Structure formats: C-alpha cells, structure tokens
Amino acid sequence: MGIFDIFNADWAQTFSTPEGIIGFLISYLIFLIIMALFLKLALNLFSKAKHTDLGEVFVTSLILTILFALTFLFLGGWLAWVIVLIVTWLIINGRHHTGFLGAIVVTILAFILFIIVIILLVVLFGFTLFIILF
Secondary structure, three states, X not given: OOHHHHOOHHHHHHOOOHHHHHHHHHHHHHHHHHHHHHHHHHHXXXXXXXXXXXXXXXXXXXXXXXXXXXXXXXXXXXXXXXXXXXXXXXXXXXXXXXXXXXXXXXXXXXXXXXXXXXXXXXHHHOOOHHHHHO
C-alpha cells in the first residue's frame, strides 16, 4: 500500500498533470466566488444572521470549500456528503450566529437561489450552463 492509496482515486487523478491542477484551481476559484455570493444573499434574507459582509462570508466560503476538498479527497459517497453538510451547518451557525436550524435554512435558501439564477440564465440566454454545473 502506497502513501497515496488512502486518497479517493477520482480526486487523485485530478492532480496527475499540471493541466489538471490548473483546471482544479480555476474551478475552485469559480466555485468559491459563486458560493460566497449565494451564501451572502441567503444570509441577508435571514434576519438573525450576523457578520454578513461579503469579506466575512467569503472567509466562511473559503473554510467550507477547504472542508469539502479535504473530505472528498479522503472519502466518497454518502458518508462524505453527510459529514460535509453537518460540519457546514455547524460552521455557518458558529460564524454567523444563525442557530443550527437557521444554518440549514440558509443553506437551503442559498441552493434555491442558485437554482433560480441558473434557470433564469438558461431561459434568458440559452446557456447550457445548467447541464455543466450539475
């Protein structure tokens, strides 16, 4: 057993070439920006949330994306999703004082807002972005 056998094989393949690394970093930055924007929108809709400035939400998104990457690097499947969601809700609760159920609502709102924007882009501009993102 090699040192890299503990990693999720799909993720390990991403880093096998310089193009894969650059592609990953670009995808990461795009995902980070999108996540921060929609999380900020959702937090602004939640009246009890604190620390809703874009910079603070960006830091939360950065922490969450690093959590996603590390979790999916070592795990896969449903276990990874359960761990990521629970820790995401705990981080949002801790950083923005929404309460645990409030963090769940904020996450759902951010996802719904994301879906609505994607559908509007598809309808208005005929983008195939909807297929690419899912």
